[in-house]
Amino acid sequence: MDAPSPAAAESRAERVVIVGAGIVGCSLADELTARGWRDVTVLEQGPLASPGGSTSHAPGLVFRTSPSRTLTEYARYTVEKFSSLRLAGRPCFLPVGGLEVATTEARWLDLHRKAGLAAAWGVEGELVGPTRCAELFPMLDPDAVLGGFHTPGDGLARAVDACQAQIERASRRGARFLDRHTVTGIERAGGRVTGVVTDRGTFPADHVVSAAGFWGPVVGAMAGVDVPLLPLAHQYARTAPLQQLAGAGAGDPGAEAVRPLLRHQDHDLYYREHLDPAGGPWGHLPAGGWGRIGIGTYAHRPLPVDPYAVLPYDQAPEMPSSLPFTEEDFAPSWAETGRLLPALADSRVEEGFNGVFSFTPDGMPLLGESDRVRGFWLAEAVWVTHSAGAARAVAELMTDGRTTVDAHECDPRRFEKSQRSPAYVRERGERSFVEVYDVIHPLQPPGTGRPLRTSPFHPRQQELGACFLESGGWERPHWYEANAPLVARLGLQLPERDSWSARYWSPIAAAEAKVTREKVALYDMTPLRRLEVTGPGSLDFLQRMTSNNLKKRTGSVTYTLLLNEDGGIRSDLTAARLGPDRWQLGANSPADLGWLARHAPEGVQVRDITSGTCCIGVWGPLARELVQPLTPADFSHEAFGYFKARETYVGHVPVTALRVSYVGELGWELYTDADVGLRLWDTLWEAGQRLGVIAAGRSAFNSLRLEKGYRAWGADMTTEHTPEEAGVGFAVRPAKGDFVGRDALAARAAPTRKLVCLTLDDPAAVVMGSEPVHVDGVVAGYVTSASYGYSVGRCVAYAWVPAGAATPGTSVAVEYFGEKIAATVAAEPLFDPEMARIRR
Ligand code: FAD
């Protein structure tokens, strides 16, 4: 594994300066030099290779499984890489295994879900009973636990050794590591970085990467870039040397630990061994075979730290990232430790510290280039666990702008201006700390910092009893309590749900879906990202950037894809041509704006207009009857066809109407400026009363779009997939001329995997997404998104499976909380394949 990607190792002469030689900076220098970057300088304020940041004292526990597939992939790569990295003959990873125990029913259930996530993402693991837990971790009281989840391939990263090994390897490839260099400024010109100022001179640079750990906001500020992370202290302590560990690790003088890492998440605790088979630094004890248990806790109050106030290396009593231990904060954790591990009751906490590291508002890292300053990159808020994978992602982005593993969840731009205030970052960062080990439902909204972004319809939604969840800072109604009477009135009989799938769900969603299919409903589509592209040359530009043919008359709408150079799907868009040189794009992630803006030629402007505008989807068979009387334009099928757009009025309100429907019914998306949004809502609402109009939420929306087979970018497909694999090949028109990704797609071999539509055989069964899919008895894929399909009377689950299992009629099984649920690959779409309901 000396060169992670030798194929890509064309020589790169640009000058890179990495700020920080923690595990992230060192890993990045290794990844970049392996890719042929020749001029890499790492500047570090402390002394190498233990300069005093979070890495210098990290206990190094690596549990790979996470709800995020991306993070799990990063962790898998970290384990793989550190296992093969050696320092003084010892590997930088110790595969002692991991054991997460449950002491509550809720956790035990969640460990079943976790076992499913592990299987879906390819991590080996097994649910075990209390006796086995105590065998794996002999101090543990088997009566205190209901069971555990054992992952033999998890273990301990020797983070400081991994730094040193990578410093040596990167140095051999020409990288420079300069310690005792404190970065004090980032020089810029013309919107680009040009150099890095230190207390010992200035270093010219074409790229600067902030790998400064929790000092990220300080380094970011030097470049005028917000780095939305909060440094928080987290307590770590060690017991006195323990008789019980006598002899552990005997025979291996280097063994730091032999028993698995232990997590006791019901009380926000984790444990590892610190063995010293050779004797130990505890002079008063006999040599040989003593050891301690290290205890980490997140059970204490959030302890935010001002990164500007942290003492420099030479003044810090211990090291900059290690603050004095506050014993009172640790007391409840010590008491709980005595309950889980009674053998420790006679011991005591002998040493401890409050260690500082980074928390972001959503708990995910910040990886990628700043959208404010070109050449300024973030590699921040990364755990040791994910360090090699995160560094690989940044190196790949720097080398050729795309990543092996989809990284959109880590894109720093996901936090828009409104989510970057210090107050918000602090509130949400503290929340991330508090919730770090909590059982979190995938739909669960954050408990603080709400509401932040609301559409103009928010007051009406509140009046209708909207149940709001949150996404991208937006309050989004999932259903409306005002529609509750419809459940009985429509005579809906819905299968009972298990306690997990019943959360953040209501039978009202079924009623809203039914009214959409039978009458008409209003959907708040305001959070759908909108870009405006204008200027001469905008057609040629969009033709070159996207895959479908956009050369159509003004008033046409086209579904099209943004592809990477390798043919991976960056996004799917609707492109409405509102004038010869004026377009409105319906987009997905914030990266779409950056990608287009970066490639736009002189004269073409790309602007995000989401915040100042709003959108209502008016959908259902009665949509035309609702809208036509309100508008001077002809909304007949003949005059205003499917996938057409026009600018007109609805009542007093100027609108851009797009005849597009993600729910698969007749109707329009009506866009207008935010200031007249409420007026638009009220106009439609009043006029719709005679037709029985309702407001409907995301829960119904998601069900309807899955029945129609409409993919959601980011969940069902990402840059890791090609259009053909994802089932959107119809939006690729190689014959139109050259565009980004065209040649790469032409050169690709036939797909080996496919995104398919599954229906669960039992009409009462429900899954949620991210479950493993078994084909012929082995895990061969995973569910991307799922919802009950109220029109088809079955749960619909989209899933990635091997191409050989993609034929309709193939029987598979979806694993849900340990249970194998029979499912069948279905022909798509499930609902209205003739498009009879939309095209009329
Ligand atoms: P750091 O290691 O902090 O490195 C950043 C470097 O940048 C520092 O060396 C700093 O000196 C340097 N720097 C900053 N500003 C400047 C400047 N202006 N000029 C020059 N240099 C600068 N993670 C796990 O995965 N598993 C665990 O078990 C685990 N346990 C933890 C326990 C504790 C008590 C703590 C505090 C953290 C733990 N973590 C764990 C988290 C993990 O330690 C960090 O997320 C990780 O080490 C961050 O690495 P980094 O390289 O980003 O930051």
Ligand code: THG
């Ligand atoms: N509305 C608008 N823009 C969007 C979305 C939207 N952009 C992002 C995302 N959603 C794009 N996803 C889709 C997916 C499917 C369709 C529209 C947007 C769709 N497809 C039809 C089909 O596949 O049958 C028509 C395709 C075609 O005629 O080419 O409607 O919700 N504005």
